[in-house]
Amino acid sequence: MQNKTVAIIGGGLTGLSIAYFLSKRGIACTIFEQNERCGGVIATIHEQGFTYECGPNTGVLGTIEIEKLFAELGQSCTLETAQKSSKIRLIWKQGAWHAIPSGLWSALTTPLFRLVDMLRILGEPFRKPGTNPNETIYEMVLRRMGKSFHDYAVAPFINGVYAGNTKTLVTRFALAKLYALEQNYGSFIRGAIAKAKYNKKHGIPTPSKQVFSCEGGLQKLVDALLHYTKANVFTQCSHLTINPHDGIYTISYTHAGQEYTNSFTHVITTCNSHVLSTILPSITNEAKQVFADMQYAPVVQVAVGFKYWKGMSLGAFGGLVPPKEQRDVLGILFPSSMFKNRAPKDGAMLSVFLGGMLRTDIISKTDEEIQTIVARELQTMLAIPDWNPDIFKIFRYPHAIAQYTVHMEQVLTTIQSIEQANPNLIIAGSIRNGIGMADRVLQASNIAQSV
Numbered sequence: 004m005q006n007k008t009v010a011i012i013g014g015g016l017t018g019l020s021i022a023y024f025l026s027k028r029g030i031a032c033t034i035f036e037q038n039e040r041c042g043g044v045i046a047t048i049h050e051q052g053f054t055y056e057c058g059p060n061t062g063v064l065g066t067i068e069i070e071k072l073f074a075e076l077g078q079s080c081t082l083e084t085a086q087k088s089s090k091i092r093l094i095w096k097q098g099a100w101h102a103i104p105s106g107l108w109s110a111l112t113t114p115l116f117r118l119v120d121m122l123r124i125l126g127e128p129f130r131k132p133g134t135n136p137n138e139t140i141y142e143m144v145l146r147r148m149g150k151s152f153h154d155y156a157v158a159p160f161i162n163g164v165y166a167g168n169t170k171t172l173v174t175r176f177a178l179a180k181l182y183a184l185e186q187n188y189g190s191f192i193r194g195a196i197a198k199a200k201y202n203k204k205h206g207i208p209t210p211s212k213q214v215f216s217c218e219g220g221l222q223k224l225v226d227a228l229l230h231y232t233k234a235n236v237f238t239q240c241s242h243l244t245i246n247p248h249d250g251i252y253t254i255s256y257t258h259a260g261q262e263y264t265n266s267f268t269h270v271i272t273t274c275n276s277h278v279l280s281t282i283l284p285s286i287t288n289e290a291k292q293v294f295a296d297m298q299y300a301p302v303v304q305v306a307v308g309f310k311y312w313k314g315m316s317l318g319a320f321g322g323l324v325p326p327k328e329q330r331d332v333l334g335i336l337f338p339s340s341m342f343k344n345r346a347p348k349d350g351a352m353l354s355v356f357l358g359g360m361l362r363t364d365i366i367s368k369t370d371e372e373i374q375t376i377v378a379r380e381l382q383t384m385l386a387i388p389d390w391n392p393d394i395f396k397i398f399r400y401p402h403a404i405a406q407y408t409v410h411m412e413q414v415l416t417t418i419q420s421i422e423q424a425n426p427n428l429i430i431a432g433s434i435r436n437g438i439g440m441a442d443r444v445l446q447a448s449n450i451a452q453s454v
């Protein structure tokens with residue numbers, strides 16, 4: 004029997020993690036990456052005493068797999084959990100920041116939510132579970148919690164995570180764990196309590212859910228994965244196609260003007276849905292259309308650094324902006340408050356997010372226009388007296404975050420039928436199984452087990 008040879012298309016966090024887990028099992032693999040570097044959207048820059056991210060700034064230790072991964076990578080990538088103050092999350096409402104309530108008293112006195120909705124929450128455990136499998140997050144929150152919770156907790160959270168629209172994201176796909184709690188236990192609150200009890204009774208470890216980065220930035224995670232994986236890594240591969248033939252996959256690509264062809268027993272794709280139609284020419288036109296129709300939120304991330312910070316106190320994770328407030332930013336993170344050595348002493352590093360599904364116009368604005376928007380918003384929202392940042396870098400992601408809308412039903416069915424027709428071809432990445440870094444590592448671990 005032929006030895007397993009695995010090709011991984013895409014060297015972002017998903018591809019690198021799959022390669023890492025496969026290497027641990029002694030399975031050889033080859034990564035094909037179109038860019039000149041691996042890491043995908045994860046990249047860290049060190050400049051003028053600042054350390055800042057081009058893509059994601061933080062992750063959540065939301066699965067045991069990502070915790071284990073950091074433990075295994077050891078000192079080559081030191082996990083850094085966020086300072087205690089980052090438990091404070093701010094929400095913008097009517098011209099001021101307000102902390103998300105962390106206890107009963109703050110919950111009852113916060114100006115974020117209406118008292119009637121606060122009282123409504125007490126009835127959540129007794130409310131009937133939903134029956135519409137395609138219920139949107141907006142509909143679900145209105146049904147279980149109330150409008151002010153939607154507007155000033157869930158919608159800004161969804162802005163921060165999905166850069167998405169609560170009226171189109173479907174709970175079953177976008178908040179799968181929450182959906183399962185409601186379906187299995189009848190209520191989020193009852194479900195969370197029952198699950199915690201069950202895990203405790205059966206000794207099932209639960210993840211800490213702490214906010215994390217790495218000392219020196221998330222690039223360290225990419226470097227450590229590359230260091231430990233025994234994969235062959237080919238970068239700058241263009242015009243890549245995957246062609247199945249008699250149970251073997253032929254990968255053709257161009258590198259430095261030369262065409263190459265290699266054969267593999269297994270292929271795992273990790274790129275976004277729009278790329279699949281090109282790299283899998285043998286799939287049906289119908290399948291290509293389903294992938295082409297999948298939506299991704301466009302996001303602009305701006306790193307802004309000040310050597311001397313003169314604005315408001317930044318002792319928090321950052322601030323999220325509800326769509327209802329109609330401002331031009333989705334949120335502002337305070338990385339230098341969360342993690343060490345992100346800015347010179349007395350300075351500050353900020354990460355500003357703009358765009359998303361509700362402001363798709365922002366991605367096509369010029370650098371000057373974005374600079375004007377960010378300057379205006381930060382001066383107002385963070386009380387910056389003079390606008391003289393030492394770092395101002397714009398990063399554009401036209402297809403940043405997969406949107407798990409009602410269309411996911413078709414996407415998942417299409418993936419299933421392609422995988423059934425092509426044994427050992429696996430379609431991975433954030434096209435399914437979650438968009439966060441912890442989701443990517445969990446998916447990678449599961450896939451590596453199944454190969």
Ligand SMILES: Cc1cc2nc3c(=O)[nH]c(=O)nc-3n(C[C@H](O)[C@H](O)[C@H](O)COP(=O)(O)OP(=O)(O)OC[C@H]3O[C@@H](n4cnc5c(N)ncnc54)[C@H](O)[C@@H]3O)c2cc1C
Nearest residue numbers: 013014015016017036037043044059061274403438439440
């Ligand atoms: C701006 C932004 C902010 C984010 N913030 C957070 C956050 O705060 N917390 C969090 O948990 N997650 C966040 N995420 C999501 C997180 O970054 C991703 O889940 C994760 O990094 C995605 O990894 P990936 O490998 O699946 O995809 P990618 O990083 O996109 O990697 C895919 C790789 O495939 C390559 N590729 C594409 N097409 C081809 C081809 N034809 N041939 C060869 N190679 C190809 C690409 O070049 C890329 O390197 C954010 C994402 C973005 C964009």
